Amino acid sequence: MGAPSDWQLECTELKQRGAYLLQTGQWSDCTFLVGSEPNQEVIAGHKLILAMASPVFEAMFYGGMPERNDPIPILDVQIDAFKDLLEYIYTGNINLCSFDKACELCYGAKKYMLPHLVKECTRYLWSDLYPRNACRAYEFARLFDENVLMEKCLQIISTNTKEVLNDSSFEEVELNTVITVFSLDHLNIDSEMDLFNAAVRYSKAMEQKKNSDRSTSPSNEGQAHERVESPGPSTSKESSQVVNVESSAENSPAAAAEACRSCDGDSTTPAPDTKKPKTPPPDNKPTLRSAIEKIRFLTLTAQQFAEGPARSSLLTESEAFTVLMNILSTNSDVPMPTGFSTCRTPRKQLIGCGPSCNQMTTFVVDTPSPVAVEQVWGEGSRAPPASLPYPRPTRHENLWPVLGMVLDHTERHGGDLHKIYCRRAVLQQTDCLNTSVLDCSVTFMVDKNICLLGVQVPTQAPSEENAGTGGTASGYSELLYAHLLDADGARLTYTHYTSRVPYRHLLDILFNRPVYIQRNKVYKVGIVFNKVGWYPMGTCTQQVAAESVFFNFGIGQSSDSVRDGLIRSIIFTY
Template identity: 50%
Template structure:
């Protein structure tokens, strides 16, 4: 008996047989080129096995116009993550040994609609959270709309802040995560200097500093200037992180739009480039006014994260409560220490070279030359340290950006509706008026987006999109299987909610899609809806008006630059309500 020919005999279950096919590539009828050059890999697969596990693979191989390319490029997944997906499909095994692996695997599982793998990834992240990986896990939870995981991560950030910001991995987090930490009212730190030096270290690693030698006024921060090799490099610190900053494919949502069956879509790249948080957004959130004049003069004032005029104005505001110098524009005026987890605010805080920046009361050090007065008012004595620690107070979970905050006005407004309108939870349909309808053919993936603003705060619950136009080749069958993905973004490009749709629908009709959760949006703020159709076929297109009024709510469509609204007429209706029942704020 030839063991190579009769390999089936020694394998007694479907898992071991699937493992053999996966490892050997025997009978493979498709191939995938996975990853980016020069680290891409060629992996073999079997269409039937893949389609049995994933509706995306089913559409890719057995749809109306099945994928003809071989190999099929998959550029947005790491080869190891795609191998793990194949291992699950062929053998039911799920191998997760790190947070990075869990995030990458979960991205692929969401893309190819493998919900069991997604659940296992989330479970692993819950069990492995620690200060070393909590920022990475938070970014993952924010991207994939896992509010409970976001809350858990943020609690760790607040209760173990020093461990989080002093870990080497903190230098590789997204700036939006740093801004989220700085937005918290309660953190486990000794003083704001802990936060400032962490930001300073981050900025130095990524070249996000301003040269004071080139400063003539505050507006120069936003301008590029020429510098010789001998002079300090002037960097636009108002710019978002460049491509060499930590930007992981598995957390950006970048995919190959020409790949048939792709479910995940680009996340408003043009908006992201314009609206990403900058290092300045982080600096402006540091509560400098909670420091003593000596701490500020010997620490933040000596760095390149503040211009001379900013440093001088901040020092004047620290030194006196009625300074004639206003705080620099955008900087917080909050004077309250947020180190509520420790009663001691006089513990030494190491500076950039490890030197303590806490000094004895009444002893002043040298001031930076040419910036500050020589006579700096001495700091007030700090309270004596105590060994008692109050119970941790969980910080409120902030939304991705300020416009999704539930304001007191909105709460009062909802209460008024409840008291005066028994139908306050009714849904409303803002339907766009369509003209000059024609048809277009989707050959693989059809990506659409629509920007809009409203003149009254509402809750967006879903959208309506048109279904395919019935062709002559399918007469007698009035339904087909639609496959699409939709999401709602804010002006910063952060995803507020999303949904997948995989169901049989009627031709020549409208399909209502409900988002995973309603989202409260503020008036006069720009938002963006994105939809990607993954089903091959003909769809109706037309022109539409830019303004629609519905139940006293005015919608304005296609706002911002022209590139932000692409094939906007595929999004026919925005569904909204005034109730907050069911809303889960991130």
């Protein structure tokens, strides 16, 4: 053994010493065989350090039946994810750079009971949700009972349905997820044909996957039997190796879920050239028919159905005829096929497009704002927008350079922006008394990139109490503070407001600077009222469309939105 290098002298912090031991393997007393064949790697560890961080490792090394394998097989965690998990244990560092990596690391953190790491991974997943990965995130959240993440995924699916359905990743989701999506009452689709076309693509993808699995399976029955009976999570990995070529982390965290997914694929693929009835199997496993039954065929026109679903092999000739009869006549004495939806009501549209958009309530401000009358619109109509020094930017993803030019010009020349109000209608009035300091906040998410300018809040109602605190019949001196936070709680902008205002009005509070808001990300607006008196709080709508921009309020934990009825409007432009 060589002379010691005195490496400790160079490490001034505990995490530096831990990093050295992890990187060099010095004094290691255990090893792990990580990954599934043929990609496996042996990684050295230190029992004491691992047991200090994880009760699972503690039981593994110092419990009543300590682990005696050397190396210890870890077949259900990806190599990179396990290395990141060890880095967190040894140094406290958390490296998250992609959605897939966060899923993998969160799986390992759950397995080895590292709650802080789980929290950081789910927070990253929360902030990195898009239509292309919302379904996979939903499956991950469902697998690990992350209810808040599940809810947000469903909101993204509901508000961006066509994007979700048309993305190639939808053809690789679990069948249960397809059924869940088709069961939602709120979907942003033009018609049920969007769902049926997605089902057709999903069916073809399942058939191709099944054929691919057959072509790559061993011809020797003994080999196949040996693979089926081999223990450990690697069984499901081998049987469904071709899942998602764009992501290496797709092979896990669901070593447990992959077996279910491959089973779904084998049991649900419809025959492409036959018209056989597709009845659920006796064991009640989900089939593609379970998803087809959720489609509201009765909301289609006879022509739509005849030119599409009626010609598809996903329905039998008898089923197609029966459905068509019910479309043509609401009083048809021919019952719908067993299990098929009898609903004639279209899905609720969350964004102003599609046949039901005209049924959406347009919320309007009922009282003029004391700041500027042109910033609000009267009952049933809007005031003409203020002219811009440049053309209004188009509605697309890369609007910020143009919008930034407009904002810069506006700041330097004192112009006015085209202000749009996302107005939250008051469903129930519940006034609130402020005795000293009154906090209110609301979380929200939008489906398009916008520029947030400010918020609108109500002023006080006159009373004997506020008459004795500086108020008069004509108004009072308001004093409040407003701020905007991102999903991590970082402050993006703020403002202090002090001015004399009339009673029972809606007050525009503009932030110190406009803030660029990204779609499908969570933000939080907070207001602190510092004047004693009664405020008309109320219960407000949680979903509002404003000029084709859809807002979802009250996202996440219930504690994140407090007295949110005091925030009546979001003022924005785009």
